[in-house]
Amino acid sequence: MSTKSTGFVERFRQPEYTGENRCTPCTIVNVVIAAVGSGLVSFVVTPFGGAVLFALSLVTIYLRGYLVPGTPSFTKQYFPDWVLAKFDKLEDETPEVAEEEREPEQVLADAGAVEPCEQMDDLCLSDSFRKVWHENMDAINAEGTEKSDLGRVLDVDEDKLSFDEHDEALVAQYDGGRLGQWESRAALIADLAAAKLLENRYDGWDALTVTNQSRVLSGLRIFLESCPECGGDITMEQETVESCCRTMDVVAVSCADCDSRILEVEHDQ
Ligand SMILES: [Zn+2]
Incomplete structure (x- = not known):
């Protein structure tokens, strides 16, 4: 790939929603929307148009994480939390704790x-x-x-x-x-x-x-x-944070002065 096209792709890409930050439920929702939309276009307009639209949609989802603006919050609202939690866990790719792993x-x-x-x-x-x-x-x-x-x-x-x-x-x-x-x-x-x-x-x-x-x-x-x-004081509080596709309760340790987040642990109810 030439540097020029990399530059363009990089500008289009939204790293906060792609790569390791990709939200699987959002991606699935968007691929389904793209398929339905392109299907309609093929049916009503032309099959070729539908195919092109579907291809463009997939490229957009690949680069930007989603097609329909606002999908992350939309997914958060309509998917049950336990489903999203499963995806979050999968995406963590937490490696099996190896035998030699020390506490x-x-x-x-x-x-x-x-x-x-x-x-x-x-x-x-x-x-x-x-x-x-x-x-x-x-x-x-x-x-x-x-x-x-x-x-x-x-x-x-x-x-x-x-x-x-x-x-x-x-x-x-x-x-x-x-x-x-x-x-x-x-x-x-x-x-x-x-x-x-x-x-x-x-x-x-x-x-x-x-x-x-x-x-x-x-x-x-x-x-x-x-x-x-x-050098500011450290505060510890319970907070609600947003991950890619859901909100969760965390215990947040941060600096009271500069607001730096020191640690964030998911709070299990
Ligand atoms: Zn600080």
């Missing part, structure tokens, strides 16, 4: 990152971990080294790394492909700073799968006491 709490306890709290029956950050974690976060934040740090942690070429900021997410791209996603730059800084520490404090950190490492790191974010980016 985040266990990893953090073994690394001396968390320990039983002094005052209550819960887990708290250990003083030594808190100190170095914050020093690392301050350094990354001040020097803006998240790209080189991520390159080093994932053992990839930092020159091919780039960050894309969306409304609610920071997406890391590698060599044109999607590498990973964080809730915000603040969340990324917290993870990078913690990964640096866990490498040294947990034997076998490098042997954990990337998915397992990221479960541990996001679990650790619950223990943040101030925002890694602006």
